[in-house]
Amino acid sequence: SYELTQPLSVSVALGQTARLTCGGKNIGNKNVHWYQQKPGQAPVLVISRDSSRPSGIPERFSGSNSGNTATLTISRAQAGDEADYYCQVWDTNIAVFGGGTKLTVL
Amino acid sequence: QVQLVQSGAEVRKPGASVKVSCKVSGYTFTRYEINWVRQATGQGLEWMGWMNPNSGNPGYAQKFQGRVTMTRNASIGTVYMELGSLRSDDTAVYYCARGYNGMDVWGQGTAVTVSS
Numbered sequence: 541s542y543e544l545t546q547p548l549s550v551s552v553a554l555g556q557t558a559r560l561t562c563g564g565k566n567i568g569n570k571n572v573h574w575y576q577q578k579p580g581q582a583p584v585l586v587i588s589r590d591s592s593r594p595s596g597i598p599e600r601f602s603g604s605n606s607g608n609t610a611t612l613t614i615s616r617a618q619a620g621d622e623a624d625y626y627c628q629v630w631d632t633n634i635a636v637f638g639g640g641t642k643l644t645v646l
Numbered sequence: 647q648v649q650l651v652q653s654g655a656e657v658r659k660p661g662a663s664v665k666v667s668c669k670v671s672g673y674t675f676t677r678y679e680i681n682w683v684r685q686a687t688g689q690g691l692e693w694m695g696w697m698n699p700n701s702g703n704p705g706y707a708q709k710f711q712g713r714v715t716m717t718r719n720a721s722i723g724t725v726y727m728e729l730g731s732l733r734s735d736d737t738a739v740y741y742c743a744r745g746y747n748g749m750d751v752w753g754q755g756t757a758v759t760v761s762s
Binding site: 541571573575577582583584585587588589592594626628630633634635636637638639640 | 681683690691692693696705707708741743746747748749750752753754755
């Protein structure tokens, strides 16, 4: 079965750029979706299909996908960006989530 | 506005079953797939399966095959997820979520506790 690998945690200084990675075999051939989840809340879609931002998501959130790694980039990180982030792909009609990355804003 | 509203928290004993509902509003029910995703406390997101509301055809993750049943009532815009033979490690928050190209709308979650 297809697997997605995310670092357990990433730290970023306030106002700096955070890059969260999601590794998978030839993931560049798949559409990657990213979700933000804050404690006690349902996940929120922040990037769909590698790099599309849903309505209401700040331009500070961007995505890219190539080769074996997809990346969610959060520019000018704010305290409110502190959350868990999950990547997700579809593999033969099965949804696969990465294990999630906890982003800490210092 | 687009909403997915789930049924309330449930407590079950091991071996029992639970049925969670997800009522959609604000869009055409048959246009988007509905996924079911669960999350145990402190753990990540786990996809259980999905339902095509138009055809009524479900698709299940292999892990849950034989234990989960997803159905829908199109007349009231509601999708259901029933999980049987419950075990303590089924204790989790269960979410419904809309869509294939990114799950763009999520229900509020339903806490299911399995305890003797």
